[in-house]
Amino acid sequence: MRTPPLSSRLGAEALGTFWLVFGGCGSAVFAAKFLAPNVVAGQSVQLGIGFLGVALAFGLTVMTMAYAVGHVSGAHFNPAVTLGVAVAKRFPWRDVPAYVVSQVLGGLLAGLALWGIARGVRGFDVTGNLAANGYGDHSPGGYTLVAVLVAEAILTAFFLYIILGATDDRAPVGFAPIAIGLGLTLIHLVSIPISNTSVNPARSTAVAFFNGNGAPGQLWAFWVAPLVGAAIAGATYHLVTGVDRRDEDIVGMVDPEDLTPAT
Numbered sequence: 001m002r003t004p005p006l007s008s009r010l011g012a013e014a015l016g017t018f019w020l021v022f023g024g025c026g027s028a029v030f031a032a033k034f035l036a037p038n039v040v041a042g043q044s045v046q047l048g049i050g051f052l053g054v055a056l057a058f059g060l061t062v063m064t065m066a067y068a069v070g071h072v073s074g075a076h077f078n079p080a081v082t083l084g085v086a087v088a089k090r091f092p093w094r095d096v097p098a099y100v101v102s103q104v105l106g107g108l109l110a111g112l113a114l115w116g117i118a119r120g121v122r123g124f125d126v127t128g129n130l131a132a133n134g135y136g137d138h139s140p141g142g143y144t145l146v147a148v149l150v151a152e153a154i155l156t157a158f159f160l161y162i163i164l165g166a167t168d169d170r171a172p173v174g175f176a177p178i179a180i181g182l183g184l185t186l187i188h189l190v191s192i193p194i195s196n197t198s199v200n201p202a203r204s205t206a207v208a209f210f211n212g213n214g215a216p217g218q219l220w221a222f223w224v225a226p227l228v229g230a231a232i233a234g235a236t237y238h239l240v241t242g243v244d245r246r247d248e249d250i251v252g253m254v255d256p257e258d259l260t261p262a263t
Contacts, residue, residue: 032049077103131196
């Protein structure tokens, strides 16, 4: 088994982050409160997926892409995850900047796609309606900056604990994407009312500038808190397991026999 070339891993990270933002934020924008016209009754029918549906959508995006390209890049799709696994000594620091750039670019492309699609329906105002994260007046539940920072840091830390544990060599083989996807679903169930749930700076950046309405000015919080939480988890995971890992194992691994020579 060998690590795929960096270019392949970066492409996988961009693709996975695109799908996370498009599927997760897209479900919130287009499907959470969908009202279908009822011609017979003369009124709209609520067919939206609601709070639970959006949370599940985010979990499904990570789970599906982890199975799809996890063997290529390690399926981070999140700058906080990349930082956390590097701090835990399970990812090379030299690749961290490139991974983060790829994740942000993939997310921004998804944000652009969502913005373009949302503008395709009459009467829909994209300003303030693209599932951006926020605190204070921009928090769904009106939570303060301090509350949002604490929640985001704690939830990101536990997300990293789940990732580090599920991908450990001693964990059951093949189930990591399921555990990680369900973990992200639970995180959204807890924190959608608090901050619209970030735990991922790339996801927050992806829609902030297209959303407007104060989201760009609050974006810093959704970089700082997740990165702090991820770093804490990466630095303390070995205290939980009693094993200080120094191998770089949350990267993609492929069998050389599966590689197709370039022609």
